[in-house]
Amino acid sequence: MKEREWLQAIKPKSYRQPSVIKGFGDDGAVIKPPVGHELVIVTDAMVEDVHFSLDYMSLYEVGYRVLAANISDLIAMGSRPLYYLVSLTVPSHYQVQDMTLLYEGMGELAKEAHMDLIGGDTTGGSQLMISITAYGSVLPQYKRLRQHAKPKDIVFTTGYLGEAGYGFDLLQKNPSHSNRFANQHKQPKLRLAFTYVSENLTRLALNDISDGIATELNELAEASQVNITIEADALPIHPDMQHLSKNKQLKYALTAGEDFELVGTCSNEEWNKLEDLCNTYSIPVKRIGTVSSMTSSTPQVFLYQNNQAHLLTSSGYEHQ
Amino acid sequence: MKEREWLQAIKPKSYRQPSVIKGFGDDGAVIKPPVGHELVIVTDAMVEDVHFSLDYMSLYEVGYRVLAANISDLIAMGSRPLYYLVSLTVPSHYQVQDMTLLYEGMGELAKEAHMDLIGGDTTGGSQLMISITAYGSVLPQYKRLRQHAKPKDIVFTTGYLGEAGYGFDLLQKNPSHSNRFANQHKQPKLRLAFTYVSENLTRLALNDISDGIATELNELAEASQVNITIEADALPIHPDMQHLSKNKQLKYALTAGEDFELVGTCSNEEWNKLEDLCNTYSIPVKRIGTVSSMTSSTPQVFLYQNNQAHLLTSSGYEHQ
Structure with a gap:
């Protein structure tokens, strides 16, 4: 799986959140959360054959579920979901279209929650692992x-x-x-x-x-x-x-x-x-x-x- | 490795950055970046036998190096390092003291860069994987x-x-x-x-x-x-x-x-x-x-x- 073509496939064409200053395409993403708000940061990962198996779940569902776990933490902090980053470890037998399915599952939920994918990192490895870091904003008194x-x-x-x-x-x-x-x-x-x-x-x-x-x-x-x-x-x-x-x-x-x-x-x-x-x-x-x-x-x-x-x-x- | 005792071992007793509102101990971390600044978010992961081998590196050095890769991205965006989160996948043969070494390596560099560890997630898996998300602040004109x-x-x-x-x-x-x-x-x-x-x-x-x-x-x-x-x-x-x-x-x-x-x-x-x-x-x-x-x-x-x-x-x- 070539990271370059892969990035082109998943890179959003536009961002829903006006506070995204710079998404994909540099050493990092840049955001500017609304003034007066605090930023909530959560992280949750899923590992194949530890947290899920493709015997009973599709990659689409895996993507959906791992983002769901993160958004759930954002809600539990009282915050409104904003963005997410995805860190993937992908064994070599997976194809670009497999990973596209995974991202589509995340994308469906992200659309519902009005969130933006703003970056990530993909590496090789022996076991499929999806780690998400997600962000929400909250006024201090509603934390x-x-x-x-x-x-x-x-x-x-x-x-x-x-x-x-x-x-x-x-x-x-x-x-x-x-x-x-x-x-x-x-x-x-x-x-x-x-x-x-x-x-x-x-x-x-x-x-x-x-x-x-x-x-x-x-x-x-x-x-x-x-x-x-x-x-x-x-x-x-x-x-x-x-x-x-x-x-x-x-x-x-x-x-x-x-x-x-x-x-x-x-x-x-x-x-x-x-x-x-x-x-x-x-x-x-x-x-x-x-x-x-x-x-x-x-x-x-x-x-x-x-x-x-x-x-x-x-x-x-x-x-x- | 029990996550609870493990969290106690790595949880910071205090935070260097005044913008950390809530670090460890809830569904997520809460930060409030300085007004007028933008927040830079970077992520970089290292996988055992893909990016490093314990044949020639200690876990201390692995921790140091994976945080270094992230800070390097923060510098390249013109930002000042602030915090980091760690998502770990740990095979069962690793002990708490192994992971403590890994965190000490990160901690040495975090101290030098005046950064705070504000959260993370640890899961089981077949291959040691360390994924870091790191944050820096920058005034818009110095991005x-x-x-x-x-x-x-x-x-x-x-x-x-x-x-x-x-x-x-x-x-x-x-x-x-x-x-x-x-x-x-x-x-x-x-x-x-x-x-x-x-x-x-x-x-x-x-x-x-x-x-x-x-x-x-x-x-x-x-x-x-x-x-x-x-x-x-x-x-x-x-x-x-x-x-x-x-x-x-x-x-x-x-x-x-x-x-x-x-x-x-x-x-x-x-x-x-x-x-x-x-x-x-x-x-x-x-x-x-x-x-x-x-x-x-x-x-x-x-x-x-x-x-x-x-x-x-x-x-x-x-x-x-």
Whole structure:
């Protein structure tokens, strides 16, 4: 694969974002983010046979999904997506048209998110690896950090939980499986409009669900130095997963990641406003628990089930 | 290697740059570049057994070198280095202490360049891969693009040419070789102070020498739509390489890359000022040629040798 012809193929002809001063074509890209805004930088990579397999995903879907993972982080910071850079390691058996497919998958989502591809780097290697660095802008007061949760906050989540994890398992059994769960794994729906919800609220703590809600909640509790309690019966699980055993449903909902839904906390006072705003932007949102002060020297997360509180760690909950 | 303990080990305790609003510890980093400045973004990756081998380089040197390649691009854009993110793919046989060495190598250079590590991503994989995205700030008028060359400009280069290429060949013969050439390949000296030179000049076209001066000059000519002529006898070649045949010396100087010296053009009027400024900052600089108008429909680069002009393409020159 010749880098020169390849660059010609993927180089954008124009840029959507006026803050791109110089995209492709020099030693680096040059941007000038809007005055008063902060720039959010996220990075996430996918490696063949570690994070995906071409047995059940097309290169188009791989491109889509790796950019989705990055945009999801931008949303979780409260920022509006702007640009992305792609660093590729490509084994020699891949052709230019393969990589074009990969870029088309990214391009579809980039168009939806109004983002620009502004640069990248391509090298040879034994394993296909796609690393993206993505950028978003946010006004300082709308920056949504994990450390923003406070006692008495409401804990909420968007959409359904565990869909992508269930879809992944279906794809392992049958690589050509195609239903909403398999699709949620391959081309996850993002909550792009949540940034507009966020920009209308005073305070939010926010995480995207990339590693499972158990991990995300522990991160929020840790960063904010609070306890969090969620209710098992309140977790949003899709009706088409309800034929699974209760235990299996709970496992998917708590520990399967990569749904790229959002989990966060807001003040009791702003909860109704958040619900209304989500409704306006067609984002399903559900109250799943509450934040409280720490009761010991370390923050803890609890799962309330059958009138009992179970400690919920990053890897799941402990039956007592 | 557990990502959590690993992150604790490399996470900076403080940040040098006041524009880092949030470094490690959330879904993304947050920065606020100085008002009025533009942000330059560069990316460059190194893959084991493609770009380096641990037979002749330590992980410390690998870390140093991959960050050096990125900083060199920042300098070539006229910008001051600010931050960097690291995306790693790490095979399972590597230990935490191996990766710590890699980060120490980057850290040494980051300290010298006053840069902050603000984030990253680590995944498993079959081959060690280090991809860096680095950032610099520049006032719009000091942005140094390849398209800035004009007819009658002076073409200059810093330092000596071909040192790293020669060093690489020495290391292939004897992995424990240790002289200035081997060291220039493993831990290239950067022209960090050139940014201060650049900020005192009106106009510069600039490239760093990552792929060999033949390629860099063709890029400058192409972007600026000019012809460039350089003189073979003017090329700065280190005295300790002068025992090599003339042809071999020329080959190293023209086509061996990764010296991370700079090549550029400035106006005739500013050449003396550039020389004086380089002198002030202890940067060896040499006039090697001139820019002229195109004589055909495409830009061309010529090497003048023995009273004859040879066409110099990216891959070298053609004897006639």
